[in-house]
Amino acid sequence: MxxxxxxxxxxxxxxxxxxxxxxxxxxxxxxxxxxxxxxxxxxxxxxxxxLGGITEIQGISQDDGGALCIGGGVTHADVAAGAGAYAALAGLAGKIGDPAVRNRGTIGGSLANNDPSACYPSAVLASGATVVTNTREIAADDFFDGLFTTALEEGEIITEVRFAVPQKAAYMKFEQPASRFALVGVFVAKYADGVRVAVTGASEGGVFRWAEAEAALSTNFAASALDGLSLDGSGMISDLHGSGDYRAHLVAVMTRRAVEAA
Amino acid sequence: MEPRVAVGDYNRSTGDSTLYTTSQNPHVIRLLMGAFVLGIPEHKLRVVAPDVGGGFGSKIFHYAEEALCTFAAKALNRPVKWTCSRSEAFISDAHGRDHVTKIDLALDADNNFTAVRTETYANMGAYLSTFAPSVPTWLHGTLMAGNYKTPLVYVNVKAVFTNTVPVDAYRGAGRPEATYQLERVIDKAAIELGVDPIALRRQNFITEFPYATPVAVEYDTGDYVATMDKLEEMADLSGFEARLAESQAKGKLRGLGVNCYIEACGIAPSNLVGQLGARAGLYESATVRVNATGGLVVMTGSHSHGQGHETSFAQVVADMIGIDENMVEIVHGDTANTPMGMGTYGSRSLAVGGSAMVRATEKIIAKARKIAAHLMEAAEADIELKDGQFSVAGTDKSVAWGDVTLAAYVPHNYPLEEIEPGLEETAFYDPANFTYPSGAYACEVEVDPDTGKVTIERFSAADDFGNIVNPMIVSGQVHGGLAQGIGQALLEGCGYDENGQLLTGSFMDYAMPRASDVPFYSVDHSCQTPCTHNPLGVKGCGEAGAIGSPPSVVNAVVDALRRGGHDVTHVDMPLSPSRVWSAMQG
Missing domain, CATH: 3.30.43.10 (Uridine Diphospho-n-acetylenolpyruvylglucosamine Reductase, domain 2)
Incomplete structure (x- = not known):
């Protein structure tokens, strides 16, 4: 060092x-x-x-509308233990990395970094969460901007992430054999106004929403609604651990499993 | 696992150089580096390799950093230290395996093996590491008969230079490659012929020993039927159909794979390996120093980097004399206080190093017996040694071990005209043959048909290691070997991009097996046909698990895919989810 x-x-x-x-x-x-x-x-x-000594970005609470508000400095371990109101999110946090990572890593840090294989971006995007910073509120759909890139300006700090709690949700991760990061991770969240499906790990463009699956599941929230739906492997990451076609296939498998688990 | 470290030191007043290094064989490093690299005579160079955090082959070889630190320490007249980061380890430690092989097996109308023909390209990397050419040649070609009485065996190996990291010995070294191809082609034959793969193996087993193979070696002993019988019992083959049904009910594929293995270890008879082209002698050494008060220090040329020699070696010597193991100290890893030894690899430590230790201890006992005879005024032939007491047969006269050792160093009443004072002996042992551990392994896997992910549900290993000194250490060695073999079969592999850049340069991309990747093993080593040519009757157990396990894993996955309706006869290791899924796509 x-x-x-x-x-x-x-x-x-x-x-x-x-x-x-x-x-x-x-x-x-x-x-x-x-x-x-x-x-x-x-x-x-x-x-x-x-940012570790800033108490105002710590803590997990629910606001008057029932949204789960997680401080930007909250560790994965604390989300796993304290986000019981949103079980799928707590479950995701509890399976990031290993205990050492979960005891140090924070939700704000993970989102600001926007690693294409990180778990959190899929939850934030599938939940239509709001990323709150020291200057503004950013909708999830506007926050992620490709690999390791976000809407954050220089010096802008994530102070809170607000999640509307869905009726049903689940996250399914297929681990890359070496790093145990998501080779493909799919977060499915069902809200009164529709279903959102966000995919991490797979695309060369970073986390993305799978529109066809969202439409099908919004009509019928069942794994069978996904029959016949598939993604093209051409825009997917292709590396030592799997081709683009394999990742595209896994997205469909993990989406189906997430719906079944939700 | 521990990354390599080297510290060079130089003493200007004596002109002595010292290298502290993470090595499996400090004397070999002293010879290679002193004589062939730096031009330092061995008596002015000391190499110290204390407890090392794992070797697995990669720390046998002489590495450039060792010479650089030793050289720089002298040039600067101050100690120079180098520590290897994990990233550096990936691009500087020798890699393992990396053969491309085509094998054919011929059978007659009754399914007897009539010939094996194998052609291999063996990657040496960009330049030769210390033992690189030995691995695909005399550690590989000599094993191609396997456990079978195939009368004709043809082996052709072409060693090739590439632009990769050098490739050299890695746990098993050549023997896993031999076992893998043979045991895979036998399963393929069973598929094509529609016969039971276990029955096909049994039909072709060598059953009479000694057995001279067509490939230069003679197996002294073994019982392949016994290990297969034991395996069938352990693996509960009759319960497989029920377990298959359970897996199918969960939507999973299930498969069973079995294989046998034979290995040549206790490396090695110097004259034989010399004929095969090796430039080293592969004896081992031990000095046993008995102190005046009866405790022993055993200075072994073997090297302990996790094998537990401190325990098992002490057991052997203590048993021979009949004293407590705590009276025996095992010293290793320092050229300044151990006799010239060849180090630890090739499952040789107990079979060769232990035999040297037995020979030296026998000399000690022979001399102590003379002293005891003198002290008790009896004939030497009448002296018996039991439980640390020398006694005169047929009398109640006895003298304790400690009294005899004290007399050796305070020789007031001592046969000085016959023998010298003191009690210290050295022996060098050169084995008459390799040893041939063998066994039969069974693996059961589940395959997720949607993702290609393989999980190992059961693994049974029946090994014949000859005599066993410490069963717990042997089980530990088998467990570790199996984890490495399973890692090779399912996870591990080095990848390069089209520019020669190593893609697997960290644990983010190089998939190490973890506890969750391996099952609870069922291991057994009760089938014991003792080695006929070393004094302990031991064969060695350090590499067996890594040699024997990859084919059973792959056989099991292929079986699972076939039972799932996929016309697959082979998938190359590592069987990553992606590769298995691709195989299922046809």
């Missing part, structure tokens, strides 16, 4: 101030991606601004 400075502000305001001064800074959530990146010198900011 190289030498860098670290600041531990206690308010979002102080963190934003630090991130906007002239020093080259990087916000640090749980560090599950950033720290390995620094160790490999793939990024070398002069200063890290840890």
């Amino acid at each position: 190289y030498t860098f400075d670290i600041e531990r502000p206690s308010t979002v305001g102080d963190a934003v101030k630090l991130l906007s001064d002239s020093t080259e800074s990087q916000p640090l959530g749980g560090g599950q991606t950033l720290i390995p990146t620094l160790k490999q010198r793939l990024a070398m900011p002069d200063r890290l601004v840890s």
Whole structure:
């Protein structure tokens, strides 16, 4: 590891101030991606601004409308333990990585990083969640912008993620054999006004919604509604662990299983 | 698993160089690096490889960093340390296996094997690692008869240079490659002929020993029928249909795979490997030093990097004398205080290193017997050693082990005209033959027909390792070997892109087997045909699991796919979900 400075502000305001001064800074959530990146010198900011000491981005609560509000700094382990009102989300969080990852990694960090194989983006997109930052509220459909890219501006911090709790939901992950990240992960959420299906791990464009499956399931929320539906493998990631066609096939399998489990 | 480390040190006042390194064979590194790389005579170079966190073959070889640290320490006159990161390990440690093979099996009208012909391209990587050419040649071709009395065996291996990381010995080294192709082609023959794969194997077993194979080696002993009988009992083959029905009810495919294996270990008779082209002698050494108060230090040329030699070696020596194991200390891994040894690999430590230790201890006992005879004023022929007591046969006269050892170092009443004081002996042991552990393995898998994911539901291993010193250590070795074999069969593999860039450069892409990937094993080593040519009757158990398990896993997956209606006869390892799914697509 190289030498860098670290600041531990206690308010979002102080963190934003630090991130906007002239020093080259990087916000640090749980560090599950950033720290390995620094160790490999793939990024070398002069200063890290840890968000770990900011109490106002901690905590899980429900607002008056029943939406589940999770602070941007809440760890996966805390979501797994404390998001019982949205069991599919808690279940997803409880199966990210291993205990060490879950005890350090945060929902805000994961979303800001937008790894194409991360689990959380599928839950946020399938739930039509709202990503709240220090400056604005961003709808899930506007937040994700391709691999490792989001609508966040420089120095913008995710303070909360608000999930409307669906009538039924489930997440099904097929693990990549080595990393255990999602080779394909599908989150299905059924709301009064329709079904949303979000897919992670599969596409070269990052997390996406499967419109045909959503339409079919909105009419009939049953696995059989998916009969005959398939995705084209051409836009899918193709690597050592599976071709685009294999991933496209897995999306259909995992969607079906998620519907059955919901 | 532990990444490699090297520390070079230089003493300007004596001109001595010391290398601390993670090696399975410090004397070999001293010889190779001193004589052939740096030009340092062996008496001015010490190599220390203390407890090492796993070897599995990859730490046999001499690596450039060892020489660089030793050289730089002298040039700078200060210690120089290098530690390998995991990423560096992936691109600098020798890789394993990597053969491309075509095998044919000929059978007569009665299904007797009449000939085996195999052609292999063996990847050496970009340049030769220390033992690379031995692996596909005398550790591979010599095993192509397997457990079967096939009269004609033709083996042609072409070693090829490529632009990959060098490829060298990895747990089993050549023998897994031999076992895999033979046991796969036998299953394929059973499919084509519509016969039971176990019956086909039994019909062709070698049953009389010693057996000279058509490929340069002579099996001294074995009982392949006994291990197969034991396996059938352990694997509960009669319950398979019921388990198959359970799997089908869950929407899963289920398959059963069986294979046999034979390996040549206890490596190796120096004259034989010399004839086969090896440039090393493969004896082993031990010095047994008895202290005045009766405790022993055994300095072995074998190297312990997780094998538990400290336990099993001490058991052997303590048993010979009849004293407590805690009176025996095993010292290894330092060229300054162990005799020239060839190190640990090829399941050789107990069979070859242990035999050297037995020979040295026999010399100790012979001398101690002379001292005891003198102390009791009896004839040497009448002296018996039992439970740490020397006694005169037919009398109540006895003298304790400790009294004899004290007399050796305080020789006031001692046969000085006959023997020297002191009690320390060295022996070198060169085996008369390889040892030939063998066994039969069975694997049951479930395959998810929607995703191609394979899970191992049952695994049974019946091994014949000859005599057993420590059953728990042997079971541990088999468990570890099976995990590695299952890892090879299902998960592990090195991939490169079209530019020669290693794609599997971290555990994010290189799939290591984890606890959840392996089942609870059923292992048995009660079938024992002792080795006929070493004093312990042991054969070695370190590599068997890794050698024997891949074919049964693949046989089981192919069986599952066929039972599921897929006309598949082969899938290449590793059987990743993606590959199995592709095989099902036809």
